[in-house]
Amino acid sequence: MTSPPLRRQSPLTSNSSPDPFLFEFSHEIGHFYLMHLLGIDIGGTKTAACVGTNDGEVLASQRISMSASDSIEDYCGRLEEACSLALSESGTNIESVQAIGISAPGPLDPRTGILISPPNNPGWHNVPIVTLVQKLFDKPVYLENDANAAALAEYWFGDYHGTQNMAYLTFSTGMGAGIIANGRLIQGANAMAGEIGHHTLDPNGPKCACGRFGCMEAYVGGRTVTERIRERVTTANISTSMLELAAGDPAKIDHRMFAQATRDGDAFAVAAWDEMIEHLAMGVGNLIMILNPELILLGTIAVHEGDLVMKPLMEKIRKYTWSWSLDACRIAPSTLGPRLANLAALAAALTGCVQEGSF
Numbered sequence: 374m375t376s377p378p379l380r381r382q383s384p385l386t387s388n389s390s391p392d393p394f395l396f397e398f399s400h401e402i403g404h405f406y407l408m409h410l411l412g413i414d415i416g417g418t419k420t421a422a423c424v425g426t427n428d429g430e431v432l433a434s435q436r437i438s439m440s441a442s443d444s445i446e447d448y449c450g451r452l453e454e455a456c457s458l459a460l461s462e463s464g465t466n467i468e469s470v471q472a473i474g475i476s477a478p479g480p481l482d483p484r485t486g487i488l489i490s491p492p493n494n495p496g497w498h499n500v501p502i503v504t505l506v507q508k509l510f511d512k513p514v515y516l517e518n519d520a521n522a523a524a525l526a527e528y529w530f531g532d533y534h535g536t537q538n539m540a541y542l543t544f545s546t547g548m549g550a551g552i553i554a555n556g557r558l559i560q561g562a563n564a565m566a567g568e569i570g571h572h573t574l575d576p577n578g579p580k581c582a583c584g585r586f587g588c589m590e591a592y593v594g595g596r597t598v599t600e601r602i603r604e605r606v607t608t609a610n611i612s613t614s615m616l617e618l619a620a621g622d623p624a625k626i627d628h629r630m631f632a633q634a635t636r637d638g639d640a641f642a643v644a645a646w647d648e649m650i651e652h653l654a655m656g657v658g659n660l661i662m663i664l665n666p667e668l669i670l671l672g673t674i675a676v677h678e679g680d681l682v683m684k685p686l687m688e689k690i691r692k693y694t695w696s697w698s699l700d701a702c703r704i705a706p707s708t709l710g711p712r713l714a715n716l717a718a719l720a721a722a723l724t725g726c727v728q729e730g731s732f
């Protein structure tokens with residue numbers, strides 16, 4: 374494939390003053406210089422393999438389940454099969470694939486291509502996933518953590534693609550962020566940048582899964598918030614409509630029930646939701662004051678619950694920001710919806726290609 378006359382601005386290689394028009398123009402050019410990419414999205418309990426293009430079209434996708442007892446050898450065998458199926462379903466083949474992108478939960482090291490300690494596979498330590506996938510397909514392979522890959526997906530394929538100063542916040546079971554500043558993905562000294570969920574909002578706050586106290590994630594992470602609600606409902610014998618939604622079993626209360634009870638005006642749920650959004654506003658406000666971004670996109674919970682998150686967030690956040698900074702920043706739910714996971718893996722591949730100059 375010949376190189377296009379104009380390249381997209383690269384989030385990893387662009388200089389301090391990239392020209393947004395160049396990105397817009399080359400985005401159109403990209404339609405004529407079609408590149409096939411293979412994406413591997415490693416999640417908590419599933420891995421998705423997809424084939425797509427550099428303009429964000431997903432042509433085919435296959436899923437495999439993962440269990441904590443999977444050996445890496447078994448996993449790689451099933452992954453190869455899923456990739457092959459996705460390739461044949463897409464009507465293409467591995468020869469026409471330019472690069473492979475892997476999006477995976479941290480901790481990982483994108484420079485060495487190693488999954489350090491995957492949270493859902495306790496038996497895996499320092500897995501050289503990039504080398505393993507390279508052995509399967511003999512193609513360039515690029516690894517990125519899921520929050521960074523999601524930010525890159527929004528950068529390349531989202532409604533606000535090409536925004537030079539932006540952050541994507543996962544706002545899901547946990548809270549992570551991918552940050553792009555002056556058109557560059559911020560990875561940090563040892564790829565630990567963007568851990569917004571573990572910046573401290575109150576040193577006397579609740580214990581976080583990371584072992585510290587008062588982290589943002591301890592207040593807004595879906596898993597921790599839901600666990601705390603279950604515990605309070607059980608131990609304090611609280612009357613709440615969440616119990617009816619969970620058929621009387623506090624252990625079955627989930628985040629969607631929490632949101633539903635809040636919508637229904639349940640007093641306990643409303644107070645807990647308000648506390649969650651207050652801390653979300655504080656954390657996002659801190660990010661705005663530090664980064665001065667043009668765009669902050671919020672993931673899963675904001676996508677699912679919409680105005681139940683966005684309206685109170687926008688009211689509360691003024692307390693934690695200067696108006697000059699806040700007024701320059703659009704805050705919105707993620708624009709890619711259910712396509713995000715696949716596109717995140719494809720974005721990791723595309724960014725790798727741009728960085729290597731092969732696109």
Ligand SMILES: [Zn+2]
Pocket residue numbers: 570571581582583584585588590591
């Ligand atoms: Zn923490």
